[in-house]
Amino acid sequence: MANHLDFSAGLHTRTSSNLRYCYTPLASWIADTPEESLLAATSPKASPVTTATSKNFAYALNDALNYKNFLKAIKPLGLNGVVEPFWKDWPLSNPSDFLTPEPLHHFHHMFWDHDAKWCIAVVGAAELDFHFSLLQTTIGYHAFEDRISKLKQVTGRDHRAVQRYIVGVIAGTVPRPFLIAVRALIDFQYLVQAPSFTDDSLIKVVNALQEFHDHKDAIVCARAQKDSWGIPKLELLQSVVPSIRLSGAVMQWSADPTEHVHVQEIKVPARAGNNQNYYSQIARHLDRSEKCFQFNITTYIESQAKGASLEDDDEFSSRRMNMSRILKVTRLLST
Numbered sequence: 302m303a304n305h306l307d308f309s310a311g312l313h314t315r316t317s318s319n320l321r322y323c324y325t326p327l328a329s330w331i332a333d334t335p336e337e338s339l340l341a342a343t344s345p346k347a348s349p350v351t352t353a354t355s356k357n358f359a360y361a362l363n364d365a366l367n368y369k370n371f372l373k374a375i376k377p378l379g380l381n382g383v384v385e386p387f388w389k390d391w392p393l394s395n396p397s398d399f400l401t402p403e404p405l406h407h408f409h410h411m412f413w414d415h416d417a418k419w420c421i422a423v424v425g426a427a428e429l430d431f432h433f434s435l436l437q438t439t440i441g442y443h444a445f446e447d448r449i450s451k452l453k454q455v456t457g458r459d460h461r462a463v464q465r466y467i468v469g470v471i472a473g474t475v476p477r478p479f480l481i482a483v484r485a486l487i488d489f490q491y492l493v494q495a496p497s498f499t500d501d502s503l504i505k506v507v508n509a510l511q512e513f514h515d516h517k518d519a520i521v522c523a524r525a526q527k528d529s530w531g532i533p534k535l536e537l538l539q540s541v542v543p544s545i546r547l548s549g550a551v552m553q554w555s556a557d558p559t560e561h562v563h564v565q566e567i568k569v570p571a572r573a574g575n576n577q578n579y580y581s582q583i584a585r586h587l588d589r590s591e592k593c594f595q596f597n598i599t600t601y602i603e604s605q606a607k608g609a610s611l612e613d614d615d616e617f618s619s620r621r622m623n624m625s626r627i628l629k630v631t632r633l634l635s636t
Contacts (some may be wrong), residue, residue: 312338327394331554333406334533341396342386347379350397352542357370401554408490409460417449419525420467423475426450429472433471457557462503464490478519485512493541493551503542510538 330340334349341349342533375382388394402408421429438444443462451460468484489509495502520526528555545551570586571579 312520321358327388327391327399329401329548331397331556331559332400333401333403333410333556334537337396337400338381338533340386340388341384341400342381344376344379344381345533346350346531348536350400350537397540398544398547401544401548402493402537403554403556403561404494404551405556406459407534408493410459410466411532412464412487412490413460413512415526415532415535416486417463419479419520419523420471420475421450421481422482422525423523424471425630428474429470430475434464436466436470443615457560470511476519478516479523479525481517482513483517485509485516489513489538493545494551497551498550500546503545506542506545554571 330337332340335345337349338345338347343349386401388396424432424598426448427450430450433445433449436445443459445463445466449463463593464487468480468487471483472480478503486509489506492509493500517530521528541551548554567583568585569585570590574582
């Protein structure tokens with residue numbers, strides 16, 4: 302897709318009849334951590350937005366030919382071998398600016414991959430599962446009557462649900478400094494999801510992250526994390542506040558809409574097939590769904606034109622429900 306983008310500038314006339322040289326800005330590229338490393342031409346063990354490497358991911362002090370010999374030469378620099386990234390000739394583009402934090406992967410997935418694993422290691426899988434089974438679930442919240450320590454195919458909604466409960470569930474069973482570290486990191490992840498920010502709210506965000514760093518040694522002492530702290534997403538948290546000041550609230554860059562569309566447009570059609578020839582079967586399924594959608598629209602308009610009342614017809618009601626679902630997906634795609 303990037304190969305077809307027009308990065309060139311153009312002259313535009315203002316209302317004052319003056320000409321202005323204009324570029325299309327690259328405001329944000331929504332991606333998960335591996336894709337960000339690929340776009341920034343860095344290796345997985347180097348930050349895509351700062352000069353940090355895996356040896357200092359845990360610290361808040363970072364700034365933003367012959368092929369085999371080439372790879373050997375660039376490895377100490379934390380590069381991945383891409384010499385001409387798509388944004389190379391894009392004016393005013395910089396990975397440290399357009400690779401904005403993404404809540405789904407950088408906060409919720411990080412919680413599940415690290416915070417939750419720390420808690421399981423310290424509390425114990427059986428004990429933590431037992432605590433979750435005793436919860437009186439609030440209406441609208443997810444219930445975990447079975448074990449959370451063995452969950453597979455976990456969705457973003459599950460990540461959020463466990464995140465809501467985890468501090469209360471582990472309280473009283475873990476050392477106090479460990480609890481403070483986990484609570485501070487979760488506070489940070491919630492605070493940065495605000496729809497707007499002031500200088501005071503940004504100070505609270507910075508303080509929450511600093512509180513985690515002040516107490517993170519308790520996680521190592523509890524043997525829940527190795528002392529190396531080679532966690533790329535942990536280092537990326539240092540860039541959240543600068544990104545908010547530059548590009549606005551983090552929630553506008555969420556990958557939730559695209560992930561939801563991926564489920565509706567890829568996973569659901571794939572399940573309808575026979576696990577053979579995925580691409581052609583998915584394309585055929587989407588084509589037939591589109592034809593059914595167009596047919597439903599046509600018959601509905603025709604029935605309205607004739608003044609026919611088909612509201613009590615079960616088949617027509619089913620078609621309308623299906624049409625409503627497709628319209629929701631269409632709106633998501635349009636946004």
